[in-house]
Amino acid sequence: MEKINEIIIVFGPKLVGALITLIIGLWIISIIRKAIRKQFEKRDMEPSLRGFMNSLIGITLKLLLFISVIGMVGIQMTSFIAILGAAGLAIGMALSGTLQNFAGGVMILIFKPFKTGDYIEAQGHAGIVSEIQIFNTILKTPDNKTIIIPNAGLSTGSMINYSTEPKRRVDFTFGIGYGDDVDNAKIVLEGLINSDERIFKDPAPFIAVSELADSSVNLVVRVWAEASNYWGIYFDLTEKVYKTFDKEGLNIPFPQMDVHVHK
Numbered sequence: 001m002e003k004i005n006e007i008i009i010v011f012g013p014k015l016v017g018a019l020i021t022l023i024i025g026l027w028i029i030s031i032i033r034k035a036i037r038k039q040f041e042k043r044d045m046e047p048s049l050r051g052f053m054n055s056l057i058g059i060t061l062k063l064l065l066f067i068s069v070i071g072m073v074g075i076q077m078t079s080f081i082a083i084l085g086a087a088g089l090a091i092g093m094a095l096s097g098t099l100q101n102f103a104g105g106v107m108i109l110i111f112k113p114f115k116t117g118d119y120i121e122a123q124g125h126a127g128i129v130s131e132i133q134i135f136n137t138i139l140k141t142p143d144n145k146t147i148i149i150p151n152a153g154l155s156t157g158s159m160i161n162y163s164t165e166p167k168r169r170v171d172f173t174f175g176i177g178y179g180d181d182v183d184n185a186k187i188v189l190e191g192l193i194n195s196d197e198r199i200f201k202d203p204a205p206f207i208a209v210s211e212l213a214d215s216s217v218n219l220v221v222r223v224w225a226e227a228s229n230y231w232g233i234y235f236d237l238t239e240k241v242y243k244t245f246d247k248e249g250l251n252i253p254f255p256q257m258d259v260h261v262h263k
Contacts, residue, residue: 018072025065033058053106101135104155108132114161122159123149167200168227170234174241175216177251182209182217188248189221192240198233200224216253 037054109132114120118129120139125147127139137154139147162168176185186207193205203224210220225233245252 014072018069021072022065022069025069026062029058029061029065032061098135100152101150104151104153105132105134105136107155108137108151113159114163118161118163120159120161120163123153123157125149163227166227167224168230170223170225170230170237172221172234172237172241173210173218174221174245175213175218175253176245177253178217180217180250182219184248185219185245185250188244188250189219189241192237192244193221193223196233196237198225198229215255 033054036057040054108114114129116129116132120126120129125139125141127141127145127147129137130140130146131138134151136148136150139149141147174185174189176182189207190205193199199205200223205224206220206222208220209217211218221237223233223237242252
């Protein structure tokens with residue numbers, strides 16, 4: 001009984017103080033997490049990152065609170081912390097690649113170089129962003145293939161985002177034969193461009209002779225349009241040029257070679 005009374009006298013106040021600290025600490029952590037959640041919502045952060053970061057912050061704060069409460073009771077935490085640090089180092093080295101992907105995913109979700117629905121080209125692949133996960137980004141190609149790209153490379157490598165700007169320039173190169181009327185070719189191209197309402201009048205379309213090639217005189221055509229109309233304009237104008245040039249007596253040459261045989 002004397003030992004029990006001694007333990008109660010010595011550890012009782014510490015245990016009560018630890019319990020009070022634990023209760024107050026959990027209450028404060030709850031308030032902090034609510035405040036952080038509101039800040040994430042104001043910044044329009046991705047929902048997946050918002051929940052993950054909020055949980056991570058909560059776990060970290062609770063772990064620190066747990067260590068503090070144990071120290072208040074009188075338990076020596078030096079060895080425990082050393083073991084925990086060594087274990088964390090070993091796990092970090094073993095999962096270095098995964099941690100890099102995690103860090104890359106966090107950076108992508110915070111700085112938003114692209115978002116779901118954007119058409120991007122990166123790491124040798126191109127497609128529409130279907131989903132941004134913590135470790136990977138999933139792309140869907142136009143032929144409905146699924147591409148999974150680790151976030152580490154996406155966050156540090158170069159990338160082309162075709163959906164950032166609302167309008168894009170569509171570039172063409174059309175060839176006519178040597179001896180064909182260049183001025184007539186320009187008139188035909190202008191007529192085809194003006195007949196397409198999807199093509200902007202401002203900036204004005206550009207048509208010029210770009211190259212005297214081996215088998216053709218090449219004309220470059222540059223027009224501006226909504227980004228969503230890019231491929232529609234590209235395919236339609238290419239087909240119209242092929243059909244109209246033939247009607248107008250303009251030849252679309254192909255590579256050819258003249259062979260002279262000497263006896």
